[in-house]
Amino acid sequence: MMPQRAPRPDDSFRPAPAPASPSRRRFLGGGVALGLLAAGVRPVRALQGPNVTDTAWRELEQRLAGGLLRPGDAGFADMARPANLIYADVQPAAIARCTRAEDVAAAITWCRNEGLPFVVRGGGHNYAGYSTTPGLMIDTGGMKGISYDAATGRLVAQAGVRNGDVHAALSILGRSVVHGRCATVGLAGFLLGGGIGFDMRSHGVGSDLMTSTRMVDATGQLRSLNERENGDLFWACRGGAGGNFGIHTEFELATFPVERCTAFDLIWTARAEEVAQVLIPALEKAPDGLGVKVAIVASPTDAQAPAHLTLLGQWIGERDTLMDILGPALKVAAPAKASIATLPYWDGQTMLTEFAQYESFRERSRFASASFGGRPLEIAFRLVRQFPGQHGSGNLKLFQCGGAMNKVPADRSAFVHRNSLWLIAAAAYWEEKETSARVARTQDWLDELYETLLPFCGEGAFQNFPDPRLVDAPRHYYGANLERLRRIKGRIDPDELFRYPQSIRPLAT
Template sequence: MVFGGTVSRRQFLATGSAALGALALPPALAEQATPLAAATGPDRWQVLARILGDGLTRPTDSDYDGAAMPNNLRFAEVRPAGIAYCRTPEMVADTVKWCRDYDMPFAIRGGGHSYSGFSTSHDLIIDMRDMDTITADAATGRVTIGAGVINGNLYEALDANGRMITHGRCPTVGAGGFLLGGGIGFNMRRLGMGCDAVLSAEIVTADGEIRQLSDEQDPDLFWAIRGGAGGNFGVSTAFTLNTHPADAAMTVFRIVWRRNVLGIATALFEVADTAPHGLGTRISLGGVTPTTGARGRQVPLTLLGQYAGSKDEFLALIAPVLAVGAPDFSDIQERSYWDGQAFLADAGEPAWFRERSAFLGTAPSRDFLAAGIDAMASWPGTGAAANLVFFQTGGRINEIAADATAFVHRDSHWLNVVNLSWSEDDLSRPHVVRHAMDWQDALYGEVNGGGGVGAFQNFPDASLVDWRQRYYGANLPRLEAVKAKYDPTNLFRYGQSI
């Protein structure tokens, strides 16, 4: 059965404002920011137009503004000279050859959700939103997706076939980028990372060849794309995934505490860390400014997630937490699997944001949590929000060797993220954002001092100096060898490319 994507990326982004400003670009993105598009005149664009037909969008086209807009509006002023909409692997290959022949820098875009703006460019964007077919094999449970598939389309197809995988919450994220960087979600403790489901893949490499990847075909490159992050080795154009039967019934929950948060958090991490692998959680502490704190507002603790079992079983599991203190808000429901995912979904609307991540080998200590709560109570404030987030890892992730795929972070129990967002109004007062970023960096330093190691390559952080080691650890030398073999001239490059 074949499912075509129903949401047009161009239509989705067209709702954004083309006039939105952005803060200054970080140094990593500035490496991409030298426009070359006008260096040799229009002839090369005419050549590309012949390759793409009606698939080339330029700044003078009516749909350009929406098409050029990234999800992270920090990079809204990065205006590409062209957007190449490819519909087939052959079109991707011809476009890659054109970029090589004309020395044209480019970025690769699936869903456009790169946290550090690596899916946009002042030069060319290779956009695969039209490569959005989904083919499901009912006999094997395998699903093959094009590189332009976004999560929402994949969820619909999996739901229709009664299947599930490890997936995220945001329906507009590109499934390809999600898989290439590892891919986290509430199923990862029982099913593994998203990249662990990849059985085979298709990629266009720097020589313009379309390669089929598996454990038998180009196995070193197949190893590298499972966690080696997008845009390093070629343009990935398709993936075949192993899926699992979706739960007929499960429990989803959102629970918030505002009192005795340190005691609740301590008990909650103790319970979660030893829970069955069917529990998937996201625990977060919300930012409160000193001004609002003086008015009585306290740092909130939010538990969001799912449990592969009944509501009564879940309540029994968290009974030690509830004994410490009753929640201020609680919504716990039994639903079918995909109905439950609608409860958990995050729309992922375009916004201004910055995230910094590290992995924790054990649950955070009481002292760590106390310091985190104090930091969240001293958030200087923006027009949006700040959170200290803990995604629960462990389980099946730990059972796979660190060198089995390029995703090296196999010994963690939690992924800790310090996130910060701001509003359009804050663009006229950049000192507010700079102050908030300084606060974010200080808290991130405390995370690292409290046992945080590495960083999640799916959450690229342009502020990292040692990003190669933090993203890839002991797998970095092998990744560099694969890069040298398949892209010896470094055609595929961006601010944090291997």
């Protein structure tokens, strides 16, 4: 089975240098065969374990401009390590380091002919370990090109670009896209699953700004996708998640101008639940220029306040207006910490940036279309206070939705979650020194929290937060768009070369 790539913290933040002279990049035409690779494609073989001859490995290495890493090679262990350490024991037989589309095509064609399973890894942040494999890891992290066309206001980014690279490139231009907070999250996985960020209530999800993309398919062909060319597949790749249809090598995105924002980071310890009951309704009435993440955080070492409340986000406006929005909550109790600053937009993003960690964790998500105040908050605080871990943490996060992301029809792209007010995510983390018994109790706690809150949520789950315990996951990830996605899968990859435990299954057409 073939896992996908996806997002989560990976390695240290290394922003790419901004382009010295932004220039126009052209997409190639659809269905372009990359050299002799596509011509030599044979019918897909049943995927096997890594029983590959040295001659075959050498053949692959000779096709890769970026090279091939095998176990024991310098850098192999660091590159193989996933962000979620639950899956760290799954080691690839080799890593194909791709620096160009031809490398990607070579790796896909070679795996198809050898019958070897593979995954693609961009940032390595997949919650469910779908960017790990005992077969070949196709790493696109070396594809770091990024450019901007001032005439069209569009950004072109290759598959290895990460959030930190976008920050570095656009901060000197006074432009932005809908982006995430974690500097090392890969832009490819972020966009293919929709992509949430603090600007989504003003500009839609990340994939709503995608104007074109390039992808290598299961036959080794490079396809150009946009509204006019391969339009059905372009529709599918805006929210259909990575690892389902091919490996993307480049994205073109519409940008928007940015000037200033008010960034904020607040923590309440005293009367946290009372504050939350006032804060959530106030946020739900706020204009679309507000983007927030609210979290109820277990603090088991604080006997007086075993659950804290945090509020992180940005307001596209001045501080005084933000204080009016937050006024009802501030009247209940003063925060124990309050950082609020009106700054140039990208300086505000620096204040909000999250840095990567390697850790063991599980996370479960659900979209909610109704207010989350009242009873669901009572339940959430009660259960978060019962977090059983000693060496770890647990929380319930609420990402505010609505606004522009809900103004797009649910069938306009594969991202179907267009009637939500909140994205709810329950999470548990534990350190290596935690006992196995407490790890088990922590996971039970997570499932209880998630399942108890289900009656207050909708059917949809976020495809960029893949949950291996979710039953009928594709139905929750794609909703009414699933059947169309299955038909497209049946046309583009009928043999399921791209396959992982929660992938889209083909439907014969």
